[in-house]
Protein backbone atom coordinates (compact mmCIF):
# COMPACT_ATOMS: atom_id res chain seq x y z
CA UNK A 11 0.00 0.00 0.00
CA UNK A 12 1.29 3.47 -0.80
CA UNK A 13 1.99 6.22 1.72
CA UNK A 14 -0.63 8.38 3.43
CA UNK A 15 0.58 11.87 2.57
CA UNK A 16 -1.99 14.15 4.16
CA UNK A 17 -2.57 17.87 4.51
CA UNK A 18 -4.96 19.48 6.94
CA UNK A 19 -6.29 22.88 5.98
CA UNK A 20 -8.76 25.14 7.67
CA UNK A 21 -8.85 28.43 9.52
CA UNK A 22 -7.11 28.90 12.87
CA UNK A 23 -9.18 27.23 15.60
CA UNK A 24 -10.91 24.78 13.24
CA UNK A 25 -9.54 21.80 15.19
CA UNK A 26 -6.73 20.83 12.83
CA UNK A 27 -4.35 20.09 15.72
CA UNK A 28 -6.92 17.86 17.43
CA UNK A 29 -7.67 15.91 14.27
CA UNK A 30 -3.99 15.67 13.44
CA UNK A 31 -3.39 14.06 16.85
CA UNK A 32 -6.10 11.50 15.99
CA UNK A 33 -4.48 10.76 12.64
CA UNK A 34 -1.12 10.30 14.33
CA UNK A 35 -2.73 7.86 16.78
CA UNK A 36 -4.81 6.03 14.15
CA UNK A 37 -2.13 5.68 11.49
CA UNK A 38 1.19 6.19 13.30
CA UNK A 39 2.19 9.04 11.01
CA UNK A 40 4.58 11.87 11.94
CA UNK A 41 2.91 15.19 12.65
CA UNK A 42 4.50 18.21 10.99
CA UNK A 43 3.02 21.51 12.17
CA UNK A 44 4.80 24.56 10.82
CA UNK A 45 3.34 26.76 13.59
CA UNK A 46 4.94 24.46 16.21
CA UNK A 47 8.25 24.40 14.32
CA UNK A 48 8.27 28.21 14.12
CA UNK A 49 7.26 28.71 17.77
CA UNK A 50 10.07 26.36 18.85
CA UNK A 51 12.52 28.33 16.66
CA UNK A 52 11.39 31.61 18.25
CA UNK A 53 11.77 30.13 21.74
CA UNK A 54 15.25 28.83 20.93
CA UNK A 55 16.26 32.12 19.31
CA UNK A 56 17.50 30.45 16.10
CA UNK A 57 17.99 32.29 12.79
CA UNK A 58 14.65 30.93 11.62
CA UNK A 59 12.99 32.15 14.81
CA UNK A 60 14.49 35.63 14.43
CA UNK A 61 13.18 35.88 10.88
CA UNK A 62 9.71 34.63 11.83
CA UNK A 63 8.95 36.34 15.14
CA UNK A 64 7.75 39.73 13.93
CA UNK A 65 5.36 38.23 11.38
CA UNK A 66 3.99 35.73 13.87
CA UNK A 67 3.42 38.30 16.60
CA UNK A 68 1.45 40.41 14.13
CA UNK A 69 -0.68 37.45 13.03
CA UNK A 70 0.81 37.63 9.52
CA UNK A 71 2.33 34.79 7.53
CA UNK A 72 6.09 34.45 7.43
CA UNK A 73 7.41 34.83 3.87
CA UNK A 74 7.15 31.73 1.68
CA UNK A 75 10.92 31.46 1.19
CA UNK A 76 11.44 31.29 4.95
CA UNK A 77 9.17 28.28 5.48
CA UNK A 78 9.30 26.29 2.22
CA UNK A 79 12.86 25.01 2.74
CA UNK A 80 12.13 24.03 6.34
CA UNK A 81 9.26 21.77 5.27
CA UNK A 82 11.12 20.32 2.27
CA UNK A 83 13.97 19.30 4.57
CA UNK A 84 11.63 17.84 7.20
CA UNK A 85 9.86 15.70 4.60
CA UNK A 86 13.16 14.03 3.75
CA UNK A 87 13.49 12.59 7.26
CA UNK A 88 13.16 8.81 7.49
CA UNK A 89 10.03 8.85 9.63
CA UNK A 90 7.91 10.15 6.72
CA UNK A 91 8.41 6.86 4.82
CA UNK A 92 4.80 5.72 5.34
CA UNK A 93 3.32 9.20 5.14
CA UNK A 94 2.85 12.37 7.16
CA UNK A 95 0.26 14.78 8.47
CA UNK A 96 1.04 18.37 7.53
CA UNK A 97 -0.75 21.01 9.59
CA UNK A 98 -0.41 24.71 8.80
CA UNK A 99 1.43 24.14 5.54
CA UNK A 100 0.86 25.02 2.76
CA UNK A 101 -0.74 28.37 3.60
CA UNK A 102 -0.38 30.01 0.16
CA UNK A 103 -0.52 28.90 -3.48
CA UNK A 104 3.27 29.30 -3.94
CA UNK A 105 3.80 27.07 -0.88
CA UNK A 106 1.44 24.48 -2.38
CA UNK A 107 3.37 24.57 -5.65
CA UNK A 108 6.67 24.22 -3.79
CA UNK A 109 5.27 21.22 -1.89
CA UNK A 110 4.20 19.58 -5.17
CA UNK A 111 7.75 20.02 -6.47
CA UNK A 112 9.32 18.55 -3.32
CA UNK A 113 7.02 15.53 -3.39
CA UNK A 114 7.61 15.10 -7.12
CA UNK A 115 11.35 14.95 -6.53
CA UNK A 116 10.72 12.25 -3.94
CA UNK A 117 8.48 10.33 -6.40
CA UNK A 118 5.43 10.86 -4.21
CA UNK A 119 2.11 12.61 -4.44
CA UNK A 120 -0.46 13.82 -1.94
CA UNK A 121 -3.07 11.28 -0.86
CA UNK A 122 -5.69 13.76 0.33
CA UNK A 123 -6.27 17.28 1.56
CA UNK A 124 -8.57 17.36 4.56
CA UNK A 125 -10.31 20.70 4.90
CA UNK A 126 -12.11 21.55 8.15
CA UNK A 127 -14.69 24.33 7.78
CA UNK A 128 -15.87 26.52 10.66
CA UNK A 129 -17.56 29.96 10.45
CA UNK A 130 -15.59 32.96 11.73
CA UNK A 131 -17.82 33.80 14.70
CA UNK A 132 -17.38 30.30 16.14
CA UNK A 133 -13.62 30.50 15.58
CA UNK A 134 -13.25 33.78 17.44
CA UNK A 135 -14.98 32.23 20.47
CA UNK A 136 -12.85 29.12 20.30
CA UNK A 137 -9.50 30.83 19.86
CA UNK A 138 -9.88 33.65 22.35
CA UNK A 139 -10.66 31.13 25.13
CA UNK A 140 -7.75 28.85 24.22
CA UNK A 141 -5.00 28.40 26.85
CA UNK A 142 -1.83 26.35 26.52
CA UNK A 143 0.88 25.10 28.84
CA UNK A 144 4.56 25.47 27.86
CA UNK A 145 4.61 21.78 26.91
CA UNK A 146 1.77 22.23 24.45
CA UNK A 147 -1.28 20.81 26.29
CA UNK A 148 -4.30 22.74 25.10
CA UNK A 149 -7.34 23.89 27.14
CA UNK A 150 -10.32 26.20 26.68
CA UNK A 151 -11.75 28.38 29.43
CA UNK A 152 -15.33 27.28 28.61
CA UNK A 153 -15.19 24.12 26.50
CA UNK A 154 -12.25 22.26 28.11
CA UNK A 155 -11.25 24.00 31.34
CA UNK A 156 -8.38 22.66 33.48
CA UNK A 157 -9.31 21.30 36.93
CA UNK A 158 -7.48 24.22 38.60
CA UNK A 159 -7.85 27.57 36.89
CA UNK A 160 -4.87 28.44 34.67
CA UNK A 161 -2.86 25.33 35.67
CA UNK A 162 -2.12 22.37 33.39
CA UNK A 163 -3.77 19.10 34.58
CA UNK A 164 -0.93 17.04 33.13
CA UNK A 165 2.22 18.77 34.31
CA UNK A 166 1.06 21.47 36.77
CA UNK A 167 2.60 24.27 34.70
CA UNK A 168 0.88 27.67 34.42
CA UNK A 169 -1.35 28.10 31.38
CA UNK A 170 -0.90 31.00 29.00
CA UNK A 171 -2.61 32.55 26.03
CA UNK A 172 -0.60 32.37 22.82
CA UNK A 173 0.27 36.00 21.93
CA UNK A 174 -1.40 35.58 18.55
CA UNK A 175 -4.60 34.27 20.20
CA UNK A 176 -5.37 37.75 21.57
CA UNK A 177 -8.62 39.09 20.00
CA UNK A 178 -7.06 41.70 17.64
CA UNK A 179 -4.52 39.13 16.38
CA UNK A 180 -7.24 36.56 15.82
CA UNK A 181 -9.10 38.99 13.58
CA UNK A 182 -5.93 39.53 11.54
CA UNK A 183 -5.23 35.78 11.29
CA UNK A 184 -8.74 35.16 9.98
CA UNK A 185 -8.31 37.90 7.38
CA UNK A 186 -5.00 36.37 6.32
CA UNK A 187 -6.66 32.95 6.12
CA UNK A 188 -9.44 34.19 3.85
CA UNK A 189 -7.09 36.18 1.64
CA UNK A 190 -4.12 33.85 1.31
CA UNK A 191 -5.01 30.33 2.42
CA UNK A 192 -8.66 29.88 1.38
CA UNK A 193 -7.66 29.88 -2.35
CA UNK A 194 -5.98 26.54 -1.65
CA UNK A 195 -9.43 24.98 -1.32
CA UNK A 196 -10.08 25.49 -5.05
CA UNK A 197 -6.47 24.68 -5.90
CA UNK A 198 -6.79 21.20 -4.36
CA UNK A 199 -10.41 20.72 -5.40
CA UNK A 200 -9.34 21.19 -9.03
CA UNK A 201 -6.81 18.39 -8.51
CA UNK A 202 -9.47 16.07 -7.06
CA UNK A 203 -7.73 15.91 -3.68
CA UNK A 204 -10.06 17.93 -1.47
CA UNK A 205 -12.32 16.44 1.22
CA UNK A 206 -14.39 18.79 3.37
CA UNK A 207 -15.45 18.27 6.98
CA UNK A 208 -17.89 20.23 9.11
CA UNK A 209 -15.72 21.49 11.98
CA UNK A 210 -18.73 22.67 13.99
CA UNK A 211 -19.56 18.99 14.69
CA UNK A 212 -18.09 17.28 17.75
CA UNK A 213 -14.44 16.25 17.70
CA UNK A 214 -15.48 12.59 17.60
CA UNK A 215 -17.87 13.10 14.70
CA UNK A 216 -15.17 14.89 12.70
CA UNK A 217 -12.73 12.11 13.56
CA UNK A 218 -15.17 9.40 12.40
CA UNK A 219 -15.90 11.27 9.19
CA UNK A 220 -12.17 11.63 8.44
CA UNK A 221 -11.57 7.94 9.20
CA UNK A 222 -14.41 6.90 6.90
CA UNK A 223 -13.06 9.12 4.11
CA UNK A 224 -9.56 7.70 4.40
CA UNK A 225 -10.87 4.11 4.50
CA UNK A 226 -12.80 4.75 1.30
CA UNK A 227 -9.70 6.19 -0.34
CA UNK A 228 -7.65 3.15 0.64
CA UNK A 229 -10.34 0.78 -0.62
CA UNK A 230 -10.41 2.64 -3.92
CA UNK A 231 -6.64 2.35 -4.09
CA UNK A 232 -6.67 -1.42 -3.71
CA UNK A 233 -9.72 -1.98 -5.96
Ligand code: AMP
Nearest residue numbers: 044045065066069070071072098099101
Ligand atom coordinates in the same frame (compact mmCIF):
# COMPACT_ATOMS: atom_id res chain seq x y z
P1 AMP B 1 -0.37 28.17 13.47
O1 AMP B 1 0.07 27.55 14.75
O2 AMP B 1 -0.46 27.17 12.35
O3 AMP B 1 -1.62 29.00 13.63
O4 AMP B 1 0.79 29.20 13.04
C1 AMP B 1 1.14 30.29 13.84
C2 AMP B 1 1.84 31.34 13.00
O5 AMP B 1 3.04 30.81 12.43
C3 AMP B 1 1.04 31.87 11.83
O6 AMP B 1 0.13 32.90 12.19
C4 AMP B 1 2.15 32.38 10.91
O7 AMP B 1 2.69 33.60 11.38
C5 AMP B 1 3.23 31.33 11.12
N1 AMP B 1 3.10 30.21 10.14
C6 AMP B 1 2.81 28.90 10.42
N2 AMP B 1 2.80 28.17 9.30
C7 AMP B 1 3.06 29.02 8.29
C8 AMP B 1 3.17 28.88 6.87
N3 AMP B 1 2.98 27.69 6.26
N4 AMP B 1 3.44 29.99 6.14
C9 AMP B 1 3.63 31.18 6.72
N5 AMP B 1 3.53 31.40 8.03
C10 AMP B 1 3.26 30.33 8.83
